[in-house]
Amino acid sequence: MQLIGMLDSPYVRRVAISLRLLVLPFELRQVSLFREVERFRRFNPVLKAPTLICLDGQRLMDSSLILDYAQHLACGSRQLLPSGHAARATALGRSGLALALSEKAVQLVYERDLRPAEKRHAPWQQRVEGQLRAACGALDKAWLGPRPPLGEDSIGQDAIDTAVAWTFLHFALPGLIERRNYPTLEALTAEAEALSVFRDYPVA
Numbered sequence: 735m736q737l738i739g740m741l742d743s744p745y746v747r748r749v750a751i752s753l754r755l756l757v758l759p760f761e762l763r764q765v766s767l768f769r770e771v772e773r774f775r776r777f778n779p780v781l782k783a784p785t786l787i788c789l790d791g792q793r794l795m796d797s798s799l800i801l802d803y804a805q806h807l808a809c810g811s812r813q814l815l816p817s818g819h820a821a822r823a824t825a826l827g828r829s830g831l832a833l834a835l836s837e838k839a840v841q842l843v844y845e846r847d848l849r850p851a852e853k854r855h856a857p858w859q860q861r862v863e864g865q866l867r868a869a870c871g872a873l874d875k876a877w878l879g880p881r882p883p884l885g886e887d888s889i890g891q892d893a894i895d896t897a898v899a900w901t902f903l904h905f906a907l908p909g910l911i912e913r914r915n916y917p918t919l920e921a922l923t924a925e926a927e928a929l930s931v932f933r934d935y936p937v938a
Contacts, residue, residue: 739783744836744902745797814891828892832899838866897926
């Protein structure tokens with residue numbers, strides 16, 4: 735399989751890390767949606783990252799759909815989401831908040847890097863930043879309480895998504911959010927980023 739996209743995308747990075755943890759062989763091809771548009775178009779004319787090219791040539795888009803497919807390919811040998819209803823709902827709730835955090839951070843990056851200054855709409859930016867801050871607060875609260883240490887044989891999708899989102903936020907928008915205000919996210923992310931699988935797929 736081939737995974738197409740840059741690791742500075744939180745969506746590409748969450749897929750790369752998850753595929754490795756699921757022990758699914760793949761080749762990461764880092765092609766930029768912005769600097770290499772025509773090259774990316776050859777892999778996916780819709781220009782959406784990540785794109786997963788399956789062994790039969792099928793192309794999958796959207797990180798969550800790719801991960802659903804990957805979990806089925808893994809045949810249950812490694813589960814990234816718990817099977818119990820309550821535990822699964824908790825994990826999915828955390829992943830949802832992490833994905834919302836990533837989405838709002840990406841929107842702010844696009845506003846900054848792609849939209850001309852004279853066309854930026856301040857109320858919209860304030861709304862998105864408010865949503866981002868709300869996601870940070872809710873996600874920090876969602877991880878409060880005791881939890882087992884993170885290990886490559888035990889880390890779940892919710893912790894992967896949380897760490898990837900938190901790292902991306904501070905990589906892409908340095909100084910926007912005070913790290914010290916979210917100690918739970920800081921601690922979890924530091925623990926996850928110390929794992930070799932995270933180091934193998936760095937954000938930059």
